Amino acid sequence: GESVGLHLPTLSVQEGDNSIINCAYSNSASDYFIWYKQESGKGPQFIIDIRSNMDKRQGQRVTVLLNKTVKHLSLQIAATQPGDSAVYFCAETVQGGSEKLVFGKGTKLTVNP
Amino acid sequence: GAGVSQSPSNKVTEKGKDVELRCDPISGHTALYWYRQSLGQGLEFLIYFQGNSAPDKSGLPSDRFSAERTGGSVSTLTIQRTQQEDSAVYLCASSPHFLTRTGRWRAFFGQGTRLTVV
Numbered sequence: 001g002e003s004v005g006l007h008l009p010t011l012s013v014q015e016g017d018n019s020i021i022n023c024a025y026s027n028s029a030s031d032y033f034i035w036y037k038q039e040s041g042k043g044p045q046f047i048i049d050i051r052s053n054m055d056k057r058q059g060q061r062v063t064v065l066l067n068k069t070v071k072h073l074s075l076q077i078a079a080t081q082p083g084d085s086a087v088y089f090c091a092e093t094v095q096g097g098s099e100k101l102v103f104g105k106g107t108k109l110t111v112n113p
Numbered sequence: 114g115a116g117v118s119q120s121p122s123n124k125v126t127e128k129g130k131d132v133e134l135r136c137d138p139i140s141g142h143t144a145l146y147w148y149r150q151s152l153g154q155g156l157e158f159l160i161y162f163q164g165n166s167a168p169d170k171s172g173l174p175s176d177r178f179s180a181e182r183t184g185g186s187v188s189t190l191t192i193q194r195t196q197q198e199d200s201a202v203y204l205c206a207s208s209p210h211f212l213t214r215t216g217r218w219r220a221f222f223g224q225g226t227r228l229t230v231v
Binding site for chain 1: 158172
């Protein structure tokens with residue numbers, strides 16, 4: 001069945017360093033992926049998305065990489081700031097299907113000043 | 114309002130009681146989702162409403178769980194005969210378009226309802 005997992009449940013980095021958060025997915029039919037950021041006590045917020053016809057997509061300080069061969073997704077955050085401390089979730093879905101978005105368990109990112 | 118609104122923000126209930134959780138989506142959003150988030154866990158899909166189509170209920174964990182969406186707007190998630198394992202944060206999200214129309218899943222989440230069953 002569908003499932004999305006994570007390689008690391010927690011990640012601690014120094015302010016100013018780059019962060020890489022990884023995610024594995026198992027549904028080979030998934031063709032649309034999203035990263036969400038969830039701060040304590042808040043709902044998830046959209047960060048960046050990528051469709052399966054792309055390998056890389058860049059936003060402001062964030063880059064998402066997609067490797068369909070090994071069903072792996074990563075989120076890179078450049079010059080990590082204390083405000084980036086949060087739990088990051090990857091999610092997958094199949095366009096044209098039920099449009100149900102399946103979330104992974106999340107990686108907690110802690111940025112040390 | 115400007116965002117998705119959920120009420121109550123916190124709910125403590127006794128085991129065996131029924132609870133109703135409310136979600137007010139962003140006006141005009143046609144899609145509405147309910148997710149459950151247990152402590153330290155990811156988001157578990159519960160149910161999805163899309164316009165006038167039959168909802169996708171495939172994530173509801175048992176027949177104690179049900180949800181309605183009236184008039185294509187407000188949604189209510191009902192949990193009957195609550196159990197301690199139902200304790201979690203229940204999140205609602207709404208989206209302006211179906212994914213296939215825009216190619217983008219622009220869903221906005223509410224703050225959630227923290228349910229505690231004692």
